[in-house]
Amino acid sequence: MNDLSKKKCVACEGNIPPFDTSQIHKYLKKVDGWEVKSNENKNFYLIKDFKFKNFKESQIFINKVGNLAEAENHHPDISFGWGYCTIKIFTHAIKGLAESDFILAAKIDKI
Numbered sequence: 001m002n003d004l005s006k007k008k009c010v011a012c013e014g015n016i017p018p019f020d021t022s023q024i025h026k027y028l029k030k031v032d033g034w035e036v037k038s039n040e041n042k043n044f045y046l047i048k049d050f051k052f053k054n055f056k057e058s059q060i061f062i063n064k065v066g067n068l069a070e071a072e073n074h075h076p077d078i079s080f081g082w083g084y085c086t087i088k089i090f091t092h093a094i095k096g097l098a099e100s101d102f103i104l105a106a107k108i109d110k111i
Contacts, residue, residue: 004031062080072100074100
């Protein structure tokens, strides 16, 4: 199995279709602990909760995620507070999931 964390995110300009459920399930096996959910418009996204000992650890983690997101030019939605962080990933241009979303998830797990 390819290590997604060694790949580079590719910017999407909306010229590809989002993954269908079979593609999503194939890639979901390559990341650890991420869930696939859908919003009110039936668009799929990845989401994962991270737990920490305190606010400072959460903040350090999200700063690292932010730096990674800038380096990869792929920006997740991040919410955090005392002892937690939730990260939501999808490709805005296609309103769904693509390989780069799973690459970013794998890279985040390496932090």
